[in-house]
Amino acid sequence: AQTVTQSQPEMSVQEAETVTxxxxxxxxxxxxxxxxxxxxxxxxMILVIRQEAYKQQNATENRFSVNFQKAAKSFSLKxxxxxxxxxxxxxxxxxxxxxxxxxxxxxKGTKLSVIP
Amino acid sequence: xAGVSQSPSNKVTEKGKDVxxxxxxxxxxxxxYWYRQSLGQGLEFLIYFQGNSAPDKSGLxxxxxxxxxxxxxxxxxxxxxxxxxxxxxxxxxxxxxGTTAYNEQFFGPGTRLTVL
Numbered sequence: 634a635q636t637v638t639q640s641q642p643e644m645s646v647q648e649a650e651t652v653t654x655x656x657x658x659x660x661x662x663x664x665x666x667x668x669x670x671x672x673x674x675x676x677x678m679i680l681v682i683r684q685e686a687y688k689q690q691n692a693t694e695n696r697f698s699v700n701f702q703k704a705a706k707s708f709s710l711k712x713x714x715x716x717x718x719x720x721x722x723x724x725x726x727x728x729x730x731x732x733x734x735x736x737x738x739x740x741k742g743t744k745l746s747v748i749p
Numbered sequence: 750x751a752g753v754s755q756s757p758s759n760k761v762t763e764k765g766k767d768v769x770x771x772x773x774x775x776x777x778x779x780x781x782y783w784y785r786q787s788l789g790q791g792l793e794f795l796i797y798f799q800g801n802s803a804p805d806k807s808g809l810x811x812x813x814x815x816x817x818x819x820x821x822x823x824x825x826x827x828x829x830x831x832x833x834x835x836x837x838x839x840x841x842x843x844x845x846x847g848t849t850a851y852n853e854q855f856f857g858p859g860t861r862l863t864v865l
Contacts (some may be wrong), residue, residue, distance in 0.1 A: 637791070639791075639806055661787045661850060666852065670856075675854055675858060676838060676858050676859045677752075677857065677858045677859070678792075678840065678842070678856035678863075679856075680853070680854075683853075700794065724791055724792070726792075735780065735791070735799070735805070736794035736796050736797060736805075737782075737784075737792070737794070737852065738784065738790040738794075738854060739784075739791035739793075740791050741789070741791045742790075742791055748826075
């Protein structure tokens, strides 16, 4: 079974600085997708960024970028120029279409605080 | 357009009572998912519906949990004889057709269930 591990329960960053959230996963699949979701206090999960495993180029979305290391099974999220609105829970998630299931497998999350 | 909606937003019930949680997916979305988020944990998959196909119930934790989806749209998650360990946030997500390859899921705001 696939597992997703986020080893940092909490992180903090100064406003305008850069922070990196870690995620590792375990899978025997070769083709899969990885996601970072943001969950603010409103509880609504928002997709931040998606990475396709067969693409070597790291995905970027404005201030958000990932460092995808397929061999190491590592998928970290970098937030540049942190803003107060970035404060939230961040979840790393895995989806492997070859597994025959359409569920996302989530890590336990990292709570990010942004210090003004 | 309107996003995924869930009702009620919060539900407090007594141990042993039955509860029903409702999810209205985005119009036109064929796939619907239920997840459970316990305090300090990531999201745990419960059940998946795709069109008129038989649902994937592999994540339901016990036979006290059931879900149905009427007319391929609205879904109801029912928990019978609630227990205190059922206290959690229940999140619903939906996906548009043609996205199962990368499984883009749009989440609702969840229902916070508290069992006293």
